[in-house]
Amino acid sequence: MKKRVISLLLACLMIFAVAGCSKSQSGKDNDSTPTVSKETEEKESKEPVTLNVWIMPNSGEPEKDFMDVIQPFLEENPNITVVPTVIDWGSAWTKVTTAATSGEAPDVTQLGTTWVAAVASMDALADLTPYYDEFGGAEAFLPATLPTTVIEGSDQRFAVPWFVDSRALYYRKDACEIAGVNPETDFATWDSFKEALKKLNGVEVDGKKMVALGMPGKNDWNVVHNFSWWIWGAGGDFVSDDLKTSTINSPEAFEGVKFYTELAIEGLMSMPSLEKNSAEIEALFNAGEFATIFSGGYFAKTIKDNAVKDPENSIVDKVGVAMIPEGPKGRHVFFGGSTLAVYKTTKHMDEAVKLIQFLTSKEAQIEYSKRHGNLPATKEAYEDPYIDQDPMLSVFKEQAKYGRAYPSIPGWAPSESLLQKGLSNVWDNVMGVNGPYDPERTKIELDAAAADATAVYQAN
Amino acid sequence: MKVEISREKVVSKKNKKTSRLIFEIRKNRFAYALVLPAFIAMLIIHFIPMVQGIYMSFLKLNQFTLNQFLKAPFVGLQNYYTVLFDKSSTLRSGFMDALRNTIIYALSVNILVLVIGMISALLVNRKFKFRGLARTLLLTPWVVPSYVVGMLWGFMWQQDTGIINRILVDWLHILPDKPFWLSGPNTLWAIIIPTVWRSTPFIMIMLLAGLQNIPEDYYEAAEIDGASSVQKFRHITLPLLRPIIAVNLLHGMITHIYSFNIVAMMFGHGAGFPGKWGDLLMTNINRNSFGIWQMGTGAAATIVVMIIVLSIVGIWYRVFREDLVVEE
Numbered sequence: 126m127k128k129r130v131i132s133l134l135l136a137c138l139m140i141f142a143v144a145g146c147s148k149s150q151s152g153k154d155n156d157s158t159p160t161v162s163k164e165t166e167e168k169e170s171k172e173p174v175t176l177n178v179w180i181m182p183n184s185g186e187p188e189k190d191f192m193d194v195i196q197p198f199l200e201e202n203p204n205i206t207v208v209p210t211v212i213d214w215g216s217a218w219t220k221v222t223t224a225a226t227s228g229e230a231p232d233v234t235q236l237g238t239t240w241v242a243a244v245a246s247m248d249a250l251a252d253l254t255p256y257y258d259e260f261g262g263a264e265a266f267l268p269a270t271l272p273t274t275v276i277e278g279s280d281q282r283f284a285v286p287w288f289v290d291s292r293a294l295y296y297r298k299d300a301c302e303i304a305g306v307n308p309e310t311d312f313a314t315w316d317s318f319k320e321a322l323k324k325l326n327g328v329e330v331d332g333k334k335m336v337a338l339g340m341p342g343k344n345d346w347n348v349v350h351n352f353s354w355w356i357w358g359a360g361g362d363f364v365s366d367d368l369k370t371s372t373i374n375s376p377e378a379f380e381g382v383k384f385y386t387e388l389a390i391e392g393l394m395s396m397p398s399l400e401k402n403s404a405e406i407e408a409l410f411n412a413g414e415f416a417t418i419f420s421g422g423y424f425a426k427t428i429k430d431n432a433v434k435d436p437e438n439s440i441v442d443k444v445g446v447a448m449i450p451e452g453p454k455g456r457h458v459f460f461g462g463s464t465l466a467v468y469k470t471t472k473h474m475d476e477a478v479k480l481i482q483f484l485t486s487k488e489a490q491i492e493y494s495k496r497h498g499n500l501p502a503t504k505e506a507y508e509d510p511y512i513d514q515d516p517m518l519s520v521f522k523e524q525a526k527y528g529r530a531y532p533s534i535p536g537w538a539p540s541e542s543l544l545q546k547g548l549s550n551v552w553d554n555v556m557g558v559n560g561p562y563d564p565e566r567t568k569i570e571l572d573a574a575a576a577d578a579t580a581v582y583q584a585n
Numbered sequence: 586m587k588v589e590i591s592r593e594k595v596v597s598k599k600n601k602k603t604s605r606l607i608f609e610i611r612k613n614r615f616a617y618a619l620v621l622p623a624f625i626a627m628l629i630i631h632f633i634p635m636v637q638g639i640y641m642s643f644l645k646l647n648q649f650t651l652n653q654f655l656k657a658p659f660v661g662l663q664n665y666y667t668v669l670f671d672k673s674s675t676l677r678s679g680f681m682d683a684l685r686n687t688i689i690y691a692l693s694v695n696i697l698v699l700v701i702g703m704i705s706a707l708l709v710n711r712k713f714k715f716r717g718l719a720r721t722l723l724l725t726p727w728v729v730p731s732y733v734v735g736m737l738w739g740f741m742w743q744q745d746t747g748i749i750n751r752i753l754v755d756w757l758h759i760l761p762d763k764p765f766w767l768s769g770p771n772t773l774w775a776i777i778i779p780t781v782w783r784s785t786p787f788i789m790i791m792l793l794a795g796l797q798n799i800p801e802d803y804y805e806a807a808e809i810d811g812a813s814s815v816q817k818f819r820h821i822t823l824p825l826l827r828p829i830i831a832v833n834l835l836h837g838m839i840t841h842i843y844s845f846n847i848v849a850m851m852f853g854h855g856a857g858f859p860g861k862w863g864d865l866l867m868t869n870i871n872r873n874s875f876g877i878w879q880m881g882t883g884a885a886a887t888i889v890v891m892i893i894v895l896s897i898v899g900i901w902y903r904v905f906r907e908d909l910v911v912e913e
Contacts, residue, residue, distance in 0.1 A: 215855055219875060226652045243878070247652050343860070344739075344767065344853030397745035400767045402853045535648060539877035542858075543675055546872070549858040558769025559861075577675045581877055584647065 174476045175206045177231035179220070181463070183288075184497040187211040194493045198483040205476050214346075225249030230468035232477045236284055238273035238461050239531055239538050245276055245283040246535035251467040254282045256478045260485045261503070269460040269528025270502050277368060277533045284464035285481050286502035288494060290421050291521055291528060292350070292459045294447040297440070300335055300416040304328045308445050312417075315358065315384060318450040322393040325416040338388060339415030341406050342399025342556070343549035349541055351419065352548055353459045355381035357529055358452020363544070364532045364582065371578035373544060374571040381452065382548075382571065383564055386555045390562055399552055411440060419449075425517040426498030446520040449527070460528035462499060500525075540578040547574020642888050646881035657881070664885035676873040676886055682861045683869035690777055690865060691841040697781045698837060699830065702788030707818075709789075710796045720793075727786035735850025738779040742766035742851070767852060772863035776848050780841065788833050795829040796822070831905035835898065842894055843867055866890055 184190040191209050199207065210231065212220050221240065224230035225247045236244060244250055253274075257263055263271055263282070270286035294312055301308050304324040311321040322337035329335070340351060356363070361378030364371060372378060388394040395415065398406055403420070407427060410418045425446070432439035449458045465484060467477045483489055490501035491509045500521055501507065507525070512518045531537055550570040555562055610617065640655065642664050650657035667674045709720050729737075741748050743766075750763040766775040803821050812820070845867040852859050859868055870890070874883020902909075 222648075222651060222878065226654055243648055247648055249652065341853075344857035346853070346856040348857075397743070400744060400765065402856065539648065539879075542872055542876040546679070546858040549860065553768050553860060556765055556768050558765050558771070573678060576673065577678055580673055580675050584879075 171204055173204050173206065174473050175208055176233060176473055176476055176480060178207055178209045178480070179212050179217075179224075179231045179234040180209055181214050181217055181235055181237075182211055183235075183463070183493075183499070190493070190496040194489055194496065195480070195483065197488070198480065202476075202479065205479070207480065222247070224468065228470055230470050232471040232473055233465055233467055233480060235287065235463050236466045237463055237538075238270070238286075239533075239541065241273055241284045241464055241466065242276045242533045242535045243538040244466070249469055250283040251469045251471065251474065252281050252283060253285060253467060253478075253481075254280070256481075257282060257285075259478055259482045260285055261505075265485070265503050265505065267460075267502060267504060267507075267525055267528060269458075269525065269530055270462070270464075273460075273530045273533050274464060275533060276535065284466040285485060287463045287465045287484060288490075288497065289460060289500040289502050289525075289528075290423075290462040291500055291525070292354070292419050292421050293449060293520055293524060294417055295410065295420055295424060296417045296445050296447060297330065297335070297413075297415075297443055298445050299443050300325055300328050300330050301445075303330065304416075308447055312447040312450055314451045315453065319388070319393070322388065322417070326393055328416060330413060333413050335416045336393075336395040336398075336414060337416050338394040339398045339406050339409055339418050340394055341401055341403050342552040344400055345402040347403050348545045348548050348552075350459055350461060352382060352385060353529075353531070354449045354457050355385040355452070357381070357457035358450070358454060359384065360452075360454030362532075363578075364534065364537075368532060368534050369579070369582050371540070371544075371575040371582065373547070373578065374568070374575040377454070379568055379571060382551060382567060386551060386567065387564075389555050396556060399556055411438075413440070421498075422500045422518060422521050423498030425515070426495075428517075444517070446517045448520060448524040456524075456527045457529045458524045458527040460530045462502065534582070536578075536582040536584075540581040543577040543581065544574050547571060547577065550574075638884050639888060641881060642884035644881045646879075646884070648878035651878065651880065660881070664882045665889070667882050668886045668889055674882070675877065676869070676879075676882060679861070679864060679869060683864045683866050686773060686862060686864060687842060687844075687866045689773060690780070690844065691838060693777050694780045694784065694841045694844075695834060695837045697777070698784045698788050699834070701781065702785045702792055705785065705789045706792035706796055707822075710793060723789060724786045726783050729783065731783060731846035732850045734779050734783050735847040736854055738775070738847070739767070739851040739854070742775045767863075768860055770862045772860050776851065776859070776863055776865075779851070780844065780847055783847070784837065784840075788837070791829055791833055792826060795826045799825050827905070828908040831901070831908045834905075835901050838897055838901070839894060842890070842897075845871065 178191075180187060180191055188209050188211050192207070195207060199205065214237075217237075218240075221234065221236065221244055224234070225244055226249075230249070241250075260266075266286045267289065270289060271282075274282045274284040274286060276283070296308055296312070298308065300306075301311075301321075304321075306321045306324050311317050325335065326337035327334055341347060345351075353363075356373070356378045359377045359381030361375050361381050362372050363378075389396055389399065398409065398415075401409075406415075406418055407420060407424055409415060410420075411428070411431060428439075428441050428444055432441040449456060465481050467474065467481075471477055484493070485503055487503065487505045487509065490503050490506040491511050494501050494506070495511065500518070501509075501512070507513065507522045512522050531541075547570050550573075551567050553559055554566045554570065559566075637655065643659055643661060644650070644655070644657040645660045645663070646654070646657045668676055671677065705723055709716060709723065713719075726734075744750060744763050747766070749766065750760075753759050754761075754763050764771055766772070799822065803825075804817055807817050807821060844865055848859050848863060848865050848868050849855050849871070852863065858864070858872075867890075870883055870886045874880055874886070
């Protein structure tokens with residue numbers, strides 16, 4: 126009998142072990158009494174200070190690249206030591222939250238633009254509004270980056286734009302030439318873009334047949350981003366004006382989703398690519414599978430890097446960049462990227478501000494941009510020849526005025542995974558895995574996604 | 586008078602019992618001391634977070650109250666109501682899909698793993714050349730970390746370039762067109778098969794150990810009685826392996842109901858939504874708690890799953906009760 130009891134206990138323990146793991150949060154006690162040190166005294170500034178900084182793997186060698194960029198800052202401020210910690214995007218979400226709740230936070234952290242409102246709403250970030258003058262004032266930054274530094278409806282700035290992830294159209298010049306497409310004009314509007322895709326579809330370059338457009342579908346980080354300019358271009362938006370209801374199922378948004386997804390139905394977009402991720406799609410574009418793809422500024426860097434690594438197979442001279450096509454309700458360019466924020470718990474506010482001031486300087490913006498491939502956030506940096514004179518990046522500069530970010534509300538970041546789920550189901554419909562494609566089903570999926578997202582916005 | 590005596594008797598019996606217990610503890614003091622560190626570690630790593638988790642399930646713990654952690658507002662059973670009855674909760678949309686998928690997934694993985702594990706254990710239990718090599722090779726899938734399994738199979742299942750469609754369609758011509766494996770109902774296969782691939786070796790080695798414990802004489806005796814190999818398997822091997830099968834069945838059920846890694850990694854390396862036919866309870870709950878910062882409802886949902894699993898353990902215990910008694 127005793128043995129029986131033991132075996133049953135053992136069984137229970139096994140369950141608890143797994144259940145325990147699956148929901149164990151950092152079990153630290155809450156002692157996050159804010160110790161804002163705005164009034165850090167002057168004399169302290171010369172004492173040795175260690176700044177803990179969290180960054181994401183923005184570049185090839187994240188830690189080294191970051192330290193290289195801030196080298197001049199460290200030389201200028203010998204009393205400041207910067208200790209960077211690279212946290213993976215996948216776990217960053219949890220770590221940033223845990224830091225916000227446990228009080229054991231770094232001084233400065235990188236935050237995705239869509240996270241600022243959410244983390245700020247946890248009362249974890251220091252208000253940086255009083256320090257903006259140190260960064261050259263709000264007008265020093267691209268206008269489209271600024272909304273993501275606040276919680277919509279408030280004017281307190283909790284973050285400083287650091288770099289911009291923006292998307293544009295990459296096309297093969299040789300394919301356009303053979304197909305008779307003029308990249309200057311034919312990618313300008315939705316209709317001309319579609320016509321151009323029709324011409325480009327199946328075009329043979331170097332004995333290889335190309336598909337007009339290659340895009341990742343559902344298995345990707347960018348599912349929602351890749352829909353954004355189509356939804357905006359059709360006059361739709363993600364959230365209602367009162368910020369309480371998801372409008373991803375509005376007739377306009379539906380039009381945008383339909384236009385974009387039906388490119389695959391019409392055979393203009395590669396169907397198998399819809400289960401691949403962005404990195405795979407970019408690799409296939411490099412290998413000459415697609416005539417066009419939408420990608421970010423970083424892809425220009427990938428192409429240039431490949432040209433150095435493998436000059437024979439490089440496509441660097443064959444690729445051009447065009448602006449996002451203009452929809453019936455205007456041209457809207459996706460603007461994401463990252464910001465820098467300071468945790469409230471920091472004891473070195475002045476030094477943190479100094480570091481951010483350096484990181485938003487023209488020199489650091491360009492140097493870091495060269496390493497991670499994304500675009501700078503300050504206007505000044507766009508005047509640098511690195512952007513201005515570059516045939517690919519200058520297009521990003523040109524379209525920056527059409528930049529648009531997601532609504533900066535606390536509920537946005539949580540709702541994104543729900544929107545992604547809904548849009549993934551839309552792709553399932555397009556791929557015909559649950560029966561033939563039916564636009565009505567797209568509408569049903571968008572309704573469901575809107576209901577989910579609205580529940581999040583209203584709970585907040 | 587009688588009453589008095591019996592009361593005294595009871596008291597002395599009680600005293601006797603306690604003193605015996607103390608004596609037992611004293612006698613085994615050294616053993617207890619050795620177990621103590623592990624006990625404390627288990628307490629800290631498993632038990633305390635578990636109790637916290639249960640407590641969290643009664644709190645309104647979302648992105649605004651997260652910094653209060655355990656001091657977040659107490660809402661009683663509201664999270665459970667949200668999980669079980671609130672039709673508008675995000676957890677509910679897709680929960681039934683996830684539940685259905687988890688049931689199909691856990692059952693089929695368990696059955697397949699046991700059958701294939703048994704067959705391969707029987708095969709490598711025979712004497713043949715390169716037996717050691719065969720055993721090692723059969724064990725390799727088990728060495729691959731589960732998230733790597735998810736990523737690798739994610740590539741293999743791809744519709745156009747994946748090796749599986751190449752074999753099925755281009756080389757063997759079993760199917761007319763290349764199907765999508767990572768979308769639609771096929772997704773269930775796409776998650777079951779890699780899990781079976783990875784879990785079988787463990788079961789195989791457990792069964793193999795069991796097989797080697799069965800004395801040869803049983804089989805010899807059966808042979809003299811003229812038993813066929815099927816009869817030998819049914820009447821000797823299977824009954825003697827029952828305790829091992831029982832334990833592995835339970836372990837497998839628990840592991841696969843709580844399965845996460847393979848499914849999470851297979852769809853866009855952790856980025857994608859596994860879809861209506863690939864989403865499991867754990868991926869669903871993860872998305873709806875960590876993904877949207879609803880830790881309270883997430884904890885409640887996990888507790889609900891835990892209760893389901895506990896009742897499965899109860900059923901299991903009734904079925905295999907006899908096999909768990911070790912005869913002394």
